[in-house]
Amino acid sequence: MQVYASASPRLSAQSHRCSRRAAVVAQCRLTNRLGVPADAPPVSERVESPSWRVGAAGALSALAVLGGAAVAPGSALAATPGLDSSTYFFDSGRLLSADKREKLNSELSEFSKRTGWNLRIYTAYGPGTTPPEDDLRAAWGPLGKNSVVVGYDATAPSLINVPYLGDDALATLKRPWWGEFKGRFGNLFYVREQGEQTAISVSTQVLMECLGKPGGCLVVPGVPDEQYYFTLITSVAGGLVAGFVAKLEPQGFVQSRWVWVLLFSPVWGSLYINFGLGPIVSRTEDKLPILQNTLGFAVGAAAPYLVQVLRAPPVKEDQQ
Structure with a gap:
């Protein structure tokens, strides 16, 4: 009896240690299968770690940005309302009536599809109404060699401004042509006599006519x-x-x-x-x-x- 009594505690302690070893081995095998290091802290400690929270927040932010860009490419970065990739004529200065605005926008869209020129036009009435350059590039970009951006500001000394002129457009229409173009349709006397709407419409038609020709134009068409x-x-x-x-x-x-x-x-x-x-x-x-x-x-x-x-x-x- 004494032998069996003294042997029972030893067997119970030894079996307890074996069960603990088996649990540890099972846990190591499970963590190795999941791709987590065996010496990594428990799940509860990893959740409480601040660095893990920062990494998760960064991953979620990156997914949100990529998801928004995939939903609306080219227009997600433009903060100006109504300015996107499908807008060829953006009347920010409200210089044209609604019907003329829609007509000119459709003509520019058809011209771009027919010829391949990325011709974009915006209007302004003072510094506060000029669209930001970052919004223009985000909505109308990428601006390459075949891109032309023309701005009409009714409060400027010259009505016409060309903030962006691609290399192909400059090769088709030389610099003297652009100087005559701005001097004829953008000067104060012409705008005062013909009106802002006429100046915008006529100059846009002349610009599309000369860009649409294979060799361009040496001079601006029309005789004042x-x-x-x-x-x-x-x-x-x-x-x-x-x-x-x-x-x-x-x-x-x-x-x-x-x-x-x-x-x-x-x-x-x-x-x-x-x-x-x-x-x-x-x-x-x-x-x-x-x-x-x-x-x-x-x-x-x-x-x-x-x-x-x-x-x-x-x-x-x-x-x-």
Whole structure:
């Protein structure tokens, strides 16, 4: 009895230690299967760790940002209401009426799909109404070589501004073209005479016309009134020079009057051809201005003969 009594506590203690070892081995096997180090702290301690909380919060934030970008690409970063990738004309300054705004936006969208040019236009009425540059790039980006962004600010000295001009657009329309484009449709006198809506509509149509041509445009199409009057005056001046030169008497090596006309041809030719017909032929296909300037040159050339015919004959002494 004493032997069995002394052996019972030993067996119970040894079996308890074996059960603890078996539990530890089972726990190690389970953690190794899950990919957690065997010496890692318990789950309850890992949950309470501040570093684990920070990592979980960062992962959730990254998932939220990626999920938002996947839902709305290109427009999720634009904070300006109504400005997204489908907006080609953003009337932030409210310079056009609703119907004209929608019409111009559809025309720009169709032009972009047909030609491949990323032409975007916005308006403003003062510094507070100008869309932020980051919002424009987020909504209309990426702005590459075929991108053009034109801004119209009704309070600026020049109505037209080109904040972004791609390399392909600059190769198609040279810098002198852009200078003439802004000077013609953006100057204060043109805007005051034609109005802001007309200036925006006409200049946008001209821009789409020149970008749509394979070789672009050397000059801005259309002849304004002040430029046409200048060509008419130079045409008449060229005719006057040719007419007065043709009345010179032959002298020296000049044996005929037509030689005088030939010698002075660089003068009257430049006035009539270069300054009278050149700006019109290069900017419009209308034949009426050409006919008018040609008639002006003919009247100028005939003016010396008309003065001689209409001049009163001299009074003879016997008639006094």
